[in-house]
Amino acid sequence: MKAAIVRRGVISGVACALALSAFGCGGSAPEPSSAVSEPSQAPAPEVPPPKGALWRRDVDQTVDRGLGYFLQRLEVTPSFAPNGSFQGFKILELFDEGFWQGVDLRPGDVVTRVNGQSIEREGQAYEVFQSLKQAPALSVQFLRDGQSRTLDYRIVTPGEAASGAPAPSAPASSAPSSAPAPKAGPAPSGAPQSSNPPKKPAQAKLSFTRKGGPGERSISRAP
Template sequence: MASVSSLGFAVLSLAACASSPYPSIDEPMPPPEPHTVSPLAGAAATAAPAPGTAIAITRLARADVERVVDAGLGRFLSHVALEPRLSAGKFTGWSIVALQPPELWQGIDLQAGDIVTRVNGLPIEREVEAFDAFQAVRQAPVLEVTYLRQNQPRTLRFTIVGTPSPSLPKAPGAPGGRTG
């Protein structure tokens, strides 16, 4: 089950969310584009989908990314089951237990058993790290997810298309927010 610290892991799956005036994670995804998955240590390999399989995604609309981030991690995490993965007592990453519903995740090369280790080069072990990684995607030019599949390092890279919107104003009473 996902814990508070796993919140930042959710950022890796922004591509699974569709657009609407206010995010509805249960909507179908926008039309996908061909996807590239590359082992970190090897040459890029273009994944050509087999007949009858979903085409993976390589680009995300900035507006979709912003809507997902603005809706918050709690809403997003209702579709991700994670467990911390340790090796010799040291945190390795977040192991994907389940991605629900499956059709929401079509076109994303992640599966149960994958261990996500970083998002956009940022660590995601601690709550504050995870939250920072999630929030940073709102302004980032790419979403890059580093993970292990059967102990082999891999990365997913999604180009975020569009200009970032101005940051939302802080709520009254929040650090750096408006006062009276």
């Protein structure tokens, strides 16, 4: 009996993480319980979260609802590798096709980790589930046909989503323009110039004696 309760707690944690993935793809957040009424609180605006994100309020409502609430959304079972080691939880069936529309999950996928943590034991599943209220993101790792895949979602408030939008590009006139480097040109007329003309190569002289008398002949040759 105890083992069955532990298994149910772990599976509930997996179900919750996968159900949150549906919210990031346009699914509906859990409706507030009818037992608790807060007339003074204004209803949250029905604005879809940015692509690849979850609203913080949806995550908080999910955690407040409890682990067992999402067991009705899917059926999973433990999955083991050929060597007998635990792999994760295999999805057997997804209920309510509209709820899962847009989520890249299907029966046969094996969920291995949630937010980087193993979910083999009940304590691990509970810790991951409770940490979602402070977690900046939700990451679900799973295997499909032996290939590893990941679903990643940021968890944001409307204010954070607005501030995270890319800043508008600055107009061209606001950017300081660097002056072009001046081109090299002839020296100004008033600039001093060298008065010494370039020197010509020196001439080499050869001296020899003619037959029958002294003589000298000059021969120019470039050095």
